Amino acid sequence: MTYETIRVEREGPLMTITLNRPDRLNAMPPQMADEIGEAFYDLGDARAVLITGEGKGFCSGADLAARGDASALQSKGGSHRALQNHYNPAVSQVLRAPVPVICAVNGPAAGVGCSLALAGDFTLASKNAYFLQAFVNIGLVPDGGSTWLLVRAIGRARATRMMMLGEKIGAEQAEEWGLIYKAVDDDALMSEARALAEKLANGPTLALKTMKQNIALATDGSLQQVLIAEAEGQRLAGASEDAQEGGMAFLQKRKAEFKGR
Numbered sequence: 001m002t003y004e005t006i007r008v009e010r011e012g013p014l015m016t017i018t019l020n021r022p023d024r025l026n027a028m029p030p031q032m033a034d035e036i037g038e039a040f041y042d043l044g045d046a047r048a049v050l051i052t053g054e055g056k057g058f059c060s061g062a063d064l065a066a067r068g069d070a071s072a073l074q075s076k077g078g079s080h081r082a083l084q085n086h087y088n089p090a091v092s093q094v095l096r097a098p099v100p101v102i103c104a105v106n107g108p109a110a111g112v113g114c115s116l117a118l119a120g121d122f123t124l125a126s127k128n129a130y131f132l133q134a135f136v137n138i139g140l141v142p143d144g145g146s147t148w149l150l151v152r153a154i155g156r157a158r159a160t161r162m163m164m165l166g167e168k169i170g171a172e173q174a175e176e177w178g179l180i181y182k183a184v185d186d187d188a189l190m191s192e193a194r195a196l197a198e199k200l201a202n203g204p205t206l207a208l209k210t211m212k213q214n215i216a217l218a219t220d221g222s223l224q225q226v227l228i229a230e231a232e233g234q235r236l237a238g239a240s241e242d243a244q245e246g247g248m249a250f251l252q253k254r255k256a257e258f259k260g261r
Helices: 030-041 070-075 078-095 112-118 146-165 171-177 186-201 205-220 223-238 241-251
Strands: 006-011 014-019 048-053 101-105 108-110 122-126 130-132 182-184
Touching (some): 006 030, 014 030, 014 186, 078 112, 112 130, 112 146, 122 171, 122 186, 130 171, 146 171, 171 182, 182 186, 205 223, 205 241, 223 241
Parallel strands (some): 048 101
Antiparallel strands (some): 006 014
């Protein structure tokens, strides 16, 4: 598959997606959203995905210039169609991915770029990075799943602050709030993110997939639904080759070598 706005690299069980419009701080046109979705649709043998941005930014938001005049699009429903047809499907693909997703935020993550960064299972950010919902400054509302993601990650009060005041939230503050997994020194970001991604890529894939599904269910479901899902997940995971390997490794006091089966 050939991509124009992202770069996709595969190394063993790890797939890396790099947003590749550094001259625009990786602002996301509809084409980039579509290509992200296509990359997740074509996971192949990948057992984890690492997402980052080329250059000095992760993603500065939707690229209005690539979509035409913003006011004209709003009056004709163009922004709504772009969300429904391009941006929302891309974020949904990341959220629903059957493998762990790690986002390495190397600079600004604004608007839909913030949504993309927070859609990962683990989000690491360099200490010069920040997260921004600036929609209020132009009379619009957060989109791309931001409202859902923010309220669940940091609670109503802090989500309201980010959305209604349009403040930049630095990486260290984001970690303190529990918005992200970890803030790291700029020069250590990719090495730490890659080490984590490789660890997950070599983990028990079926068990990790089931954990993701159960965590998503726990966000909105009832205790009874989660208990049922956990029991079914345990049944499926317990029959996997990785579970057998994990049990043998425990008994033999060695490190398990999971194959994703």
